[in-house]
Amino acid sequence: MQLQNGKERARNSTSSLVPSASPPNASAVGGATSSTYFGHDREEVTRILIQALSDLGYSHAAESVSHHSGFALxxxxxxxxxxxxxxxxxxxxxxxxxxxxxxxxxxxxxxxxxxxxxxxxxxxxxxxxxxxxxxxxxxxxxxxxxxxxxxxxxxxxxxxxxxxxxxxxxxxxxxxxxxxxxxxxxxxxxxxxxxxxxxxxxxxxxxxxxxxxxLPEHRLAVLLEQVKNYQVSGCVFHTSSTSPSLYADHYCDKSNFPSQVMCELHDGAGDVWQVRFSHDGKRLASCGAGHYVIIWEVPTFKVLLKLDGHVTGVGDISWSPNDTMLVSCGRDNQARIWDTRTGLLLRLFERFDEPVSSCVWATDGLSIVLGSFDKDRALCQWNLAGERLFTWTKKHRTEGLALSPNGQWLVAMDDNKLLHVYNFVTRELEYELELKCRAMSVTISEDSQFMLVNRQDGEIHLYNIALRGTLMRKFVGGTGGDCVIRSAFGGADESFVISGSDDGKLNIWHKNIGVRLFMLDAHKPRCNAVSWSPTDACMFATCGDDKKIKIWSNSERVRQYEMDVARNGVGPRSTGNGYLVDI
Structure with missing residues (x-):
């Protein structure tokens, strides 16, 4: 049990400045002045400045401002x-x-x-x-x-x-x-x-x-951070991962936004159903109708590993928190854990009676959660030795799931238009969210506050998880159907919602504004899944039923990549740069 009363550790105390020669409400020295500063209360602004000067270590300057203004901190x-x-x-x-x-x-x-x-x-x-x-x-x-x-x-x-x-x-x-x-x-x-x-x-x-x-601690710093966040939230094509400057209003040029195909990767084994970047952004994993998982190197996109073990298609994959392992779950009713450095199979889980639909890692990397069409093992937690630790339900099939990055929320989709939201720590059911349309996939934001739900009718709904599934926004324009279509948060500060579509299009919306920014031709006949690099705001991947994976970036990066390929002969078209691990 922690005894800190607050969650953040303060590093600097603020000096208390109480002028002895002037009352706290004295007029500013040097004559009459306006009671406002460009519409803001003059005393409030002055006291905040005094505090900020003290925070910055300019104690003499803070005392001088307090003395000349007559305002006490x-x-x-x-x-x-x-x-x-x-x-x-x-x-x-x-x-x-x-x-x-x-x-x-x-x-x-x-x-x-x-x-x-x-x-x-x-x-x-x-x-x-x-x-x-x-x-x-x-x-x-x-x-x-x-x-x-x-x-x-x-x-x-x-x-x-x-x-x-x-x-x-x-x-x-x-x-x-x-x-x-x-x-x-x-x-x-x-x-x-x-x-x-x-x-x-x-x-x-x-x-x-x-x-x-x-005054609340570090008030000026808090206000400046709010200004930055407000400007970023309204930046339509936000691609900068650095903190905005205070000297000028923030703006990102549209030309820097990733909206062009940089390269195409060919699976060669069939439709590609899922792509996921590793947490460090250095690798990309893909799976689909073929019986193996491919791991690609980023940014060269050479094949590093082909993990062959499933006898039918692989429906979902998930990287461990430290990226050293990957779990795959397949239509062959089995789940496997792989070593992503050597390609060796680390664990083959017991065979289910029906396909394993989805998989996620616990935040400590010591266990996984598997969702399955098998009602007896529809939603279970397993350790790395293959032992079942906990079963949440046997009432329904699990068609998809997501675990929040902070390890608090586990969200499972069933086949009856319901989302089940569990407290992953206590394992208790927090609430159920009834949908009017069948859910096709679910994903959770990096800050663990929101979840995106792709629906069969093509709409994507944004919910606040902590507010018991309060609907925050709808993203419309995509098409749905009977096949799984996946969406994702992405870009700098996760400012965007990106999704595949049953008509083969790629749709990108601004998360806060709700406006669709791009509708791009991606894959035919269907764009199945998307993944935005967690470390590169100008790169994302898509996959589809054309047996292809496409890497997207901006025009400058595309030109640079093509020049590198021409000069060095590197890139996804190179041969002999990967190997097949056959289990």
């Missing part, structure tokens, strides 16, 4: 509270907290200008929880100092009366058994009184304090 009570927490004066910290007003009351005012004689808390502030956090820090520091008797007294008389979470209190009491300060820090995931723990405590406490008297 914080009121004296806030400064006292900050120093009490950072200095370990727990009695003073609680005293100041006890006298705090609540924002919106007559005594709280609206900001530093009100000169409130105490802290101002937000209306939803949990005072008991704030006191618990303070006393928890006090308790841990006493344990660190080996003041066990005093720590026990704090636990019994100060912490226990405030908190009803018996599991948390039991964990805190178990720390009394630690043999050394190092054991305490490791067990509690806490770095001690002289680490960042007090600053982290202050950060968490500040979330309950009105921003009018205590």
């Amino acid at each position: 914080e009121s004296q009570p806030v400064s006292d509270f900050r120093q009490a927490v950072l200095g370990g004066d727990w009695a003073e910290a609680e005293h100041l907290l006890l006298g705090a007003a609540t924002a919106g009351t007559a005594s709280s005012g609206s900001g530093v200008a009100a000169n409130v004689p105490g802290l101002v808390l937000l209306p939803d502030a949990d005072r008991s929880l704030m006191r618990f956090w303070i006393r928890q820090q006090k308790y841990l520091e006493l344990l660190e100092q080996r003041e066990t008797a005093k720590a026990l007294s704090v636990l019994r008389t100060e912490l226990a009366p405030l908190y009803q979470d018996t599991q948390k209190l039991h964990f805190l009491s178990s720390l009394l058994m630690c043999q050394s300060p190092g054991d305490i820090k490791k067990t509690a995931d806490w770095d001690g009184a002289f680490g960042q723990s007090r600053q982290l405590l202050l950060s968490d406490l500040s979330r309950f304090i009105s921003p009018s008297v205590m």
Whole structure:
């Protein structure tokens, strides 16, 4: 159990600047000035600048701005509270907290200008929880100092009366058994009184304090990041993976967008159903009607391995988190795990009664989840030794599945127009999402917040997973049918939705705007699947029923690739650069 109150570790504390010669609400020195700065409140802008200068290490400049403007970064009570927490004066910290007003009351005012004689808390502030956090820090520091008797007294008389979470209190009491300060820090995931723990405590406490008297940490940096994100979200052809400059508005030229075929790879064994880039972007795996999986080198696209073992078509593949293994599942009712460096078969799983439809890796790389048409083993977790660890359901077939990158959500499609969303950690069913049309495939975004569902009618729906499947957007224009069509998130910051189509077209939409940017001729008669490189915003792969894999990029990259092939003789047309591993 972790004891950090917040999720992010603060690295720098912000100085408290309280001018002694001028009141906090004094007019700017040097004469009358406007109360606004280009439409923004002058005091707010100035205080944010003072904080930013302190964050940047320009303390003298921050003091100068505070002095000349007459605006304080914080009121004296806030400064006292900050120093009490950072200095370990727990009695003073609680005293100041006890006298705090609540924002919106007559005594709280609206900001530093009100000169409130105490802290101002937000209306939803949990005072008991704030006191618990303070006393928890006090308790841990006493344990660190080996003041066990005093720590026990704090636990019994100060912490226990405030908190009803018996599991948390039991964990805190178990720390009394630690043999050394190092054991305490490791067990509690806490770095001690002289680490960042007090600053982290202050950060968490500040979330309950009105921003009018205590600015949120690094406020200017947060605002600038929001500006960047807003500009990126509206960049129609966003291809830059670097952070936008603050000097100019962000813009990506359409010519840099990958919309041209750079090269074609020929499977030679039949329709290609699936393509997936490795996590490091250095390899591409493909599978389909042929009985083997091909691994291609990126960016030369030479054949590295042909993994031959299935006796019929291979429907799905998945790279392990570290890309050293790959699982394949086939129409031959079996799943296999391969070593992607040597091509050797590592594990052949027990034969199912019906085809294995889909596969994903657990985030720790120690187990996989297989979906199958076999109802007795429709959705199961397996270890790498081939042992079944858990079965979620025996009520329906599983036609497709996806696991979120953070390891929290497991989404399974059945054959009855239902999506089943499980908590992968607890293995409990969170909710079911009823669809009006049969789902053909599902994929989850890199931030684990959203899922794309391809439907039989050709539409693609974007759902918020955490909000119990709230429909966020529909992407229309593709065609559907009875065959599996796959879509994907992709591009810089996953700004785009890309999908195959039953009519052989390739469709690309802007994820946030919802506008279709491209409809390109891709494969005939059908474009089955797509995969955008996770490390190259200007490259993606498609595959189809024409037995081809196509690699797409922008015009400049296409010209450069053709020049490299002509000059060096490298590329997918070269022969003798791969080998077949026959199991």
